[in-house]
Amino acid sequence: MTTRPIPRIVPLGDSAVLIELSNVLDLAVNARIQELAVAVRRSGQPWIRDVVPAIGSLALHFDPAHVAPGFSPREAAAALLDACLHAALPDDDTPARRVEVPVCYAPEVAPDLTDVAAKCGLDVDEVVRRHCASPHRVLMLGFVPGHPYIGGLDPALKVPRRATPRTKVPAGSIAIANAQSVVYPFTTPGGWNLIGRTPFRVFDAGRDPPALLVPGDFVAFVPISLTRYEELSRDAGGDRER
């Protein structure tokens, strides 16, 4: 156990400040970051542009033009973060959402599942069972719009990223590595191990909210058959590549 230094609030460029609470993946710290994001957003300050929780840190982007004599949005941002960090946490009157995400784990859409099972010394069904039973929670979004990094993966499913990334990972792919799960919203390059696919649209700019999963969501992956996957894919009316 290392002692954790007192978190420092530092400038991130000249239009944001950043606070780092941990430089390693720590689910309890990330939960704290999600609470911090809620509290900062709830302050409703007009100079706040974006509140971005990440795995061990959080950025507060402000409007740098919002200056006035005796007022610096950077100082106000740092003071707000500091106050939210030290204040008693708000009552959990809007608890985090629990989102069910159907996943097909059939070999046709799970090219790395057998390999992951072999690396973990488990059979394929046990990998699926453990993935569905893990207490998943969204740590942050990034990489592309709507792309969640999800913590809580069963420690028995610990695998590294693939040695050679794929140039094309199909949209909807569920993948694991680095003690996390991800869901690819678009067909993009990717180096994680593909163990299933969801028929849901992970990001849709025309939907409100556009992202299927948001930071702080609890996630339940629910196994479905290939037939059901294909039905739901048609219902989702996706125009994405498969």
Next chain:
Amino acid sequence: MSLRVVRGGLQTLVQDLGRYGLQHLGVVPGGAMDALAHRIANALVGNAAELATLECTVLGPTLVVEQHALIALYGAAFEARADDHPLPRNRPVLVRAGTTLALGHASRGARAYLAIAGGFDVAAVLGSRSTYVPAAFGGLSGRALQPGDSVPGVADLARLSASRFERLVRRRGAIEHAALRAVHWFAPELDLPVGDVLRVRAMAGRHHAQFDAASQHAFFAERWRIAPDSNRMGYRLEGPRLARESPVDILSEPTCLGTVQVPNDGAPIALMADRQTTGGYPKIAEIAGADIPALAQLAPGAYVHFVECSVDEADAARLAAEARLRPVLQSIAAMYDTDGADER
């Protein structure tokens, strides 16, 4: 329909000032790479700064104006013609219906903004009309203009254009030509990068001290060449390879417009308008916001030299840039003798 696309150019995109409030969902603000030039272009046609313009990059488009339209081209020095007549830059021009606007290459700078009275009227997506190509949304079908496209102006474009232009020429008359009418005055030329190397102010990034002494020195001492595969997401910089003392993994964390991150190959990337919202590479520097517009006017092959500054100096530079812009916008607004009649 307002502008019919004959040639798309290298990458012509509908852009505005971007979308905020969605970075926690991985959606970057985006918007005009050179927001300063975008704002002046809009002002020249009497628009509010938020309205959508066309961002033309290095090689411009060819467009047929289907209705009388008040336009302005501002930013990089593009060759531009309206039928067989040179299109005056940096000023409001009333172009007659049926005229072909042909933009060629930018002789200086990389990006210009074509503004139209009332703005380009594509649907707003997530609160903005800016095109975000990596996820194919916003602007015109989430992509650059292609031949055959129609870029819509507002429904009353012809009337709005005529009434605004009449306000401009009431007292001072107009330059008349078969294809266009223009005013006699023009906005000052954009301060485009001159010389071999652009000086760009930057603050030491939060991982700067993790780099070895040679790399720390080199970043601010050497000149960096903008690599050919640079784009709206990031400028890849060619120069000495940068290395950390002990390359420990960094957790993915938020990035900012102007963050300079260094992937494991040691070649830095300056994050531009369409950057990813988060990244797991060390941040060696953060570019001053005031110098982003000038950087956006550099094309691949140009050089930059980073000059270290403090965050206070970056703030002062931003205030100074706004102070230079304000009288320009005010003098343009004065030409419209704004009575608020058709503000939008």
